[in-house]
Amino acid sequence: MTTELKPSQPQIEQTPGAIGQRLQGTIGLISLFLAIFALSFAAIFIRLSERELGPVATIFNRFWVATAILGLGNLFKTLSERDSPDSPLQKQHYTSSDLVLLLAMSVFFSSTLISWAWSLTQTSVANSNLLHNVTPLFTTVIGWLFLSQSFDGRFLIGMVVAISGSILIGLGDLHIGSDNFTGDSLAILSAVFSAANLLTVEKLRAKFSATTILLWCSFVGAVLTFPIVLLTEDVLFPSSWAGWLAIIAQALVCQVVGQSLQAYNLKGFSSGFVAVFLLVDPVITAILAWIIFSEELSPLNWLAFSVVLAGIYIAKPSKVSDKVTPLGS
Numbered sequence: 001m002t003t004e005l006k007p008s009q010p011q012i013e014q015t016p017g018a019i020g021q022r023l024q025g026t027i028g029l030i031s032l033f034l035a036i037f038a039l040s041f042a043a044i045f046i047r048l049s050e051r052e053l054g055p056v057a058t059i060f061n062r063f064w065v066a067t068a069i070l071g072l073g074n075l076f077k078t079l080s081e082r083d084s085p086d087s088p089l090q091k092q093h094y095t096s097s098d099l100v101l102l103l104a105m106s107v108f109f110s111s112t113l114i115s116w117a118w119s120l121t122q123t124s125v126a127n128s129n130l131l132h133n134v135t136p137l138f139t140t141v142i143g144w145l146f147l148s149q150s151f152d153g154r155f156l157i158g159m160v161v162a163i164s165g166s167i168l169i170g171l172g173d174l175h176i177g178s179d180n181f182t183g184d185s186l187a188i189l190s191a192v193f194s195a196a197n198l199l200t201v202e203k204l205r206a207k208f209s210a211t212t213i214l215l216w217c218s219f220v221g222a223v224l225t226f227p228i229v230l231l232t233e234d235v236l237f238p239s240s241w242a243g244w245l246a247i248i249a250q251a252l253v254c255q256v257v258g259q260s261l262q263a264y265n266l267k268g269f270s271s272g273f274v275a276v277f278l279l280v281d282p283v284i285t286a287i288l289a290w291i292i293f294s295e296e297l298s299p300l301n302w303l304a305f306s307v308v309l310a311g312i313y314i315a316k317p318s319k320v321s322d323k324v325t326p327l328g329s
Contacts, residue, residue, distance in 0.1 A: 028265055028268045028269065029316075031261050031264065031265060032261070032262070032265045032269065032274065032277055033277075033280065034257075034261055035257075035258050035259075035260075035261030035262040035264075035265065036258075036262075036277065036278060036280045036281050036284065037258075037284055038253050038254060038257045038258030038261070039254055039258035039259070039262070039278075039281055040281045040282075040284040040285045040288065041249070041253055041254060042250065042254045042258075043120070043128075043129065043285065044285075045246050045247075045249050045250040045253070045254065046058055046116075046117050046120060046250065047120065048242070048243075048246040049061070049238065049243060049246040049247055049250065050117070050120070050121065051242075051243070052235065052238050052239055052240065052243040053233075053235055053237075053238060053243065054121075054229070054232070054233035054234075054235065055114060055117035055118045055120070055121055056114055056117070056118075056225055056228050056229045056232060056233055057229045057233050057235055057236055057237075058117055058247070058250075059110065059113045059114055059117055059221070059225055060222060060225040060226055060228075060229050060236075061237065061238070061247045061250075061251075062113070062247060062250040062251050062254070062255055063110075063218050063219075063221040063222035063225060063251075063255075064218075064222040065247055065248055065250075065251035065252075066214070066218040066251040066252075066255035066256055067215065067218040067219045067222055069251060069252060069256050070211065070214055070215045070218060070256060071215065071219075073211070074211065074215060098204075098207065098208075101200055101203060101204055102204065102208075102213070102216045102220070103220060104196075104200055105197060105200040105201055105204060105213070105216070105217060106216060106217045106219075106220035106221055106224070107220075107224065108193050108194075108196040108197035108200060109193075109197045109217050109221060110220070110221040110224050110225060111189075111190075111193040112190050112193040112194045112197055113190075113221075114225065114228075115186045115187075115189045115190040115193060116128065116132055116186070116187065116190035118183075118186050119131075119132075119183045119184070119185075119186035119187040119190060120183070121183070122182045122183030122186060123182070123183025123184050123186075123187065128183060128184075128186075128187045129187075129282055129285075130166070130167060130169075130187075130282075131184055131187035131188050131191065132187045132188075132190050132191050132194070133163070133166045133167075133191070133278075133279055133281070133282060134163060134188070134191045135191045135194045135195050135198070135275050135278060136159050136162070136163060136195075136272065136275035136276045136278070136279065137159070137163060137191075138191055138192050138194075138195035138196075139195040139198055139199060139271055139272050139275040140156070140159060140272055140275075141195075142195050142196060142199060143199055143271065143272060147199065149272070151272065154314060154315070155272065155273070155315050157314055157315075158276065158311045158312065158313070158314030158315025158316070159272070159276050159311065159315055160311070161307060161310055161311030161314060162276050162279045162307070162308050162310075162311025162312055162315065163279065163311070164307060164311070165279070165304045165305070165306070165307030165308035165309075165310070165311055166279045166282055166304070166308055167304075168300060168301075168303065168304030168307060169282045169283065169286060169301060169304040169305070169308070194275075195271075195275065198266070198271040198274060198275055199271050201213060201262075201263050201266050201271070202266045202270070202271040205263065205266045205267040206267075210260045210261075210263035210264040210267075211260060213263050214255070214256070214259055214260050214263060217259070218255060262274065273315060273316070276311065276312055276315050277312055279308050279311070279312070280308065280309075280312065282308075283304075283305045283308055283309075286301060286305075287305075
């Protein structure tokens with residue numbers, strides 16, 4: 001009897017590790033979904049704030065408010081660690097390459113938001129969201145061309161399926177015409193910048209925490225957009241409580257919560273998979289509009305939602321979606 005039980009013992013010993021790894025992956029997917037849920041409010045908040053502000057002023061205010069929130073949080077954390085004997089302070093060291101990557105990431109992210117917000121003033125929300133959602137395609141192409149990333153067939157099939165579902169979501173509201181050319185072009189440009197941002201953040205997460213990356217991104221973004229606002233727009237700050245609430249909601253929900261969780265997960269998931277998972281955004285937005293504003297959802301919409309989720313499911317088991325590095329701070 002003892003001899004018969006021996007072969008099964010190594011499997012029993014490996015089970016806790018396998019369960020822990022599976023649990024860690026599940027927690028990662030849940031936090032990634034929460035990030036997308038928070039980011040799905042971005043278009044709504046931008047539209048609300050653009051009742052009083054131009055697109056660049058909207059992004060500038062989002063950046064400086066987020067910088068204030070993250071800065072105060074970082075200050076509180078530093079003071080807490082200073083008073084705690086069990087949490088010694090560790091000074092962050094920056095190399096020249098680190099600074100270049102942090103600045104590039106900030107420029108990419110600022111350009112993503114400005115071009116996307118600008119596109120919303122030049123084309124329909126459906127067109128803008130639809131074209132912005134080709135980010136996974138650009139993430140894959142840029143990663144393959146410039147970063148020597150490889151992608152297996154299963155991931156590529158899942159990406160194509162998810163993008164197809166995303167296109168189906170906005171197909172009924174899509175407007176094709178020369179009047180939308182500028183806005184549509186800006187939406188595509190925002191997708192390119194978004195892909196570059198995801199790849200850069202993925203690189204930075206090997207060394208820096210999500211909070212540090214977002215603090216840099218918000219501060220540099222505010223510095224970059226401030227002179228652009230002064231040169232191109234007449235209004236710098238909101239003039240009503242509703243306008244300020246829209247800005248604060250953008251900064252807190254989309255920037256601090258959504259972007260922080262997204263950056264956090266770029267240490268545990270590849271930028272390609274995160275970009276594909278971002279296609280859940282229009283699904284959540286459409287369902288929220290259905291629940292809150294009683295907007296109709298056609299059978300085609302529900303089919304599109306199913307296609308997006310199927311594409312993400314296909315891409316998830318791919319070896320490029322998970323990294324060896326566990327999710328961390």
